[in-house]
Amino acid sequence: MKKAISLICMVLIIGMLSACSGGNSEKTSKDDNKLTAWAWNINVPVLEAAAERYKKENPDFELEIVELGREDVYQKLTTGLQAGGQGLPDIVLVEDDRIQGYAEAYPKAFLDLKKYGFEEQKDKFPTSKTDLLTVNDKVVGFPFDGGPTGVFYRTDMFEEAGVKAEDIETWDQFIEAGKTIKEKTGKAMLGLDLNGDDGLYRMMMNQQGSLYFDDKGELVLTSEQSMNAAKVIKQLKDEGLVKNTVGWDAWISAMVSGEVATAPSGAWLSGSITGQGKDTSGKWGVIPLPAFEEGGNRASNLGGSNYVIMENTNMKQEAYDFLEFFSTDEETQLEAMKGGLFPTLNTIYDEPVFTEKQEFFTNQPIWQTFTQQMDSIPSVNYTGNYSVAMDESIKAQSEAVSGKVSIEDAYKAAEDRLKNRVK
Incomplete structure (x- = not known):
C-alpha cells in the first residue's frame, strides 16, 4: 500500500514539475496566439517601435521579439528548417546574401507573399531587391534595408x-x-x-x-x-x-x-x-x-536584409499584414535610419532627411x-x-x-x- 501511495505521489510530482517546466519554456505564436520574430542588433528597436504604432490601429496585435546574435539566428533557422520547421518563429530577419540559399534549399519554408497581395507593393522597392526575393516564381520576403x-x-x-x-x-x-x-x-x-x-x-x-x-x-x-x-x-x-x-x-x-x-x-x-x-x-x-x-x-x-514569414505559421495573414505595414510605413523607415540602416522604400526618398546637409x-x-x-x-x-x-x-x-x-x-x-x- 505504501509503495502504491509513493508511486502515485511520484507521478503527481512529475506531472507538476512538467507543468512548471512547460510554463517557463519559450513560447511561439502556436501556443499563445501572438506573433514571434527573430532579429538582431539595431533591428530590434525598429521592430519594437513599429509594433507599438501598429498596435494603435490593431489593439489585439501582439509581437514577441526574440533578440539573438546574427549567427545564432542562422544556426537556429537552419536547425529548425532541417527539423521540418520545428521551434521556428513566425517572422525571421534574413540578409540579402543568405535568403536565396535558404529559399532554394527549403522551397516550402517561406510564405509566398504574392498570394497575399505583395504585387500591389512591389513598385515601392528597387528591382534589385524584388528580383532578389523572387525565387522559383515566389516572393519569399519583404524588402527592408539596403546597402x-x-x-x-x-x-x-x-x-x-x-x-x-x-x-x-x-x-x-x-x-x-x-x-x-x-x-x-x-x-x-x-x-x-x-x-x-x-x-x-x-x-x-x-x-x-x-x-x-x-x-x-x-x-x-x-x-x-x-x-x-x-x-x-x-x-x-x-x-x-x-x-x-x-x-x-x-x-x-x-x-x-x-x-x-x-x-x-x-x-x-x-x-x-x-x-x-x-x-x-x-x-x-x-x-x-x-x-x-x-x-x-x-x-x-x-549588404541589406529582409523579413520572411515561415510557411508553417498558424498566423499567416496576421504576419503578412504586420510586415506589409512595417516595410511600407515611412515612420518605421526613418526610425531605421537612426540606427544606420538604409531604407529601400522609395516613397520615402522625398522626405527632408534625404536632402538635409x-x-x-x-x-x-x-x-x-x-x-x-x-x-x-x-x-x-x-x-x-x-x-x-x-x-x-x-x-x-x-x-x-x-x-x-x-x-x-x-x-x-x-x-x-x-x-x-x-x-
Missing part, C-alpha cells in the same frame, strides 16, 4: 593633396588620385583585408551586373567583369595604396584615425564612422563608386548620393553557394595580389575548386 555604395573620403587629406574628389569618375582616376595623396600626405588610399575579405571585389562585380554567378547560376570568376575588378585591386596593392587592415576593428580604426584617405563601402558605414570617429566631424565626404569606364555604371550594393560630412547631403543610385543597382544572383564562392574568391584575391601567380591563373584555379565544391 547602396559610395566612397567615404577624408576631405582634409584630399585638400592637403590638392585632389578634388568630385573629379574622380573612374577606377583609373581613383588610382591616380591615390598616388597623389600618397605622395603629398604619406597616407594609403584605402584599407583592405586582402587575405580575409573581398568586399571591394563584390562591389565592383555588382556594379557590372554580376557576382560569383551569373543570372543562370553559372560561375563567372574568370569572366571579363571579374578580371576588371581583380586587376584594379592588384594595381592598388602594387602601387602601395593599400593599408593592410585585418578584420573589422582594424578597418574602422584606420579610417577614423586618419591612416587611410577613403573607404568604398555601403551606406551603413556612416553609422560606424560617426559613432567611432566623433572627433573627425566635418572631415568627411561621399562620392559615388567609380566606374570602370567614363559614363559607366557607378551604382552597386553591399550633414554637418559631420562637410555639410553634404550624403543620403541623396545614395538614393540617386537605388534604381540603377543591378540585380545579381547570390545562389545557395554564395558562402563557398566567397571563400574561393578570397583565396583567389590573396593569391593574385601576392604576385606568385597571375590574376588569370589565380581565379581559374579558384573557379575549378569551386566547381568541385558545388557539385
Whole structure:
C-alpha cells in the first residue's frame, strides 16, 4: 500500500514539475496566439517601435521579439528548417546574401507573399531587391534595408593633396588620385583585408551586373567583369595604396584615425564612422563608386536584409499584414535610419532627411548620393553557394595580389575548386 501511495505521489510530482517546466519554456505564436520574430542588433528597436504604432490601429496585435546574435539566428533557422520547421518563429530577419540559399534549399519554408497581395507593393522597392526575393516564381520576403555604395573620403587629406574628389569618375582616376595623396600626405588610399575579405571585389562585380554567378547560376570568376575588378585591386596593392587592415576593428580604426584617405563601402558605414570617429566631424565626404569606364555604371550594393514569414505559421495573414505595414510605413523607415540602416522604400526618398546637409560630412547631403543610385543597382544572383564562392574568391584575391601567380591563373584555379565544391 505504501509503495502504491509513493508511486502515485511520484507521478503527481512529475506531472507538476512538467507543468512548471512547460510554463517557463519559450513560447511561439502556436501556443499563445501572438506573433514571434527573430532579429538582431539595431533591428530590434525598429521592430519594437513599429509594433507599438501598429498596435494603435490593431489593439489585439501582439509581437514577441526574440533578440539573438546574427549567427545564432542562422544556426537556429537552419536547425529548425532541417527539423521540418520545428521551434521556428513566425517572422525571421534574413540578409540579402543568405535568403536565396535558404529559399532554394527549403522551397516550402517561406510564405509566398504574392498570394497575399505583395504585387500591389512591389513598385515601392528597387528591382534589385524584388528580383532578389523572387525565387522559383515566389516572393519569399519583404524588402527592408539596403546597402547602396559610395566612397567615404577624408576631405582634409584630399585638400592637403590638392585632389578634388568630385573629379574622380573612374577606377583609373581613383588610382591616380591615390598616388597623389600618397605622395603629398604619406597616407594609403584605402584599407583592405586582402587575405580575409573581398568586399571591394563584390562591389565592383555588382556594379557590372554580376557576382560569383551569373543570372543562370553559372560561375563567372574568370569572366571579363571579374578580371576588371581583380586587376584594379592588384594595381592598388602594387602601387602601395593599400593599408593592410585585418578584420573589422582594424578597418574602422584606420579610417577614423586618419591612416587611410577613403573607404568604398555601403551606406551603413556612416553609422560606424560617426559613432567611432566623433572627433573627425566635418572631415568627411561621399562620392559615388567609380566606374570602370567614363559614363559607366557607378551604382552597386553591399549588404541589406529582409523579413520572411515561415510557411508553417498558424498566423499567416496576421504576419503578412504586420510586415506589409512595417516595410511600407515611412515612420518605421526613418526610425531605421537612426540606427544606420538604409531604407529601400522609395516613397520615402522625398522626405527632408534625404536632402538635409550633414554637418559631420562637410555639410553634404550624403543620403541623396545614395538614393540617386537605388534604381540603377543591378540585380545579381547570390545562389545557395554564395558562402563557398566567397571563400574561393578570397583565396583567389590573396593569391593574385601576392604576385606568385597571375590574376588569370589565380581565379581559374579558384573557379575549378569551386566547381568541385558545388557539385
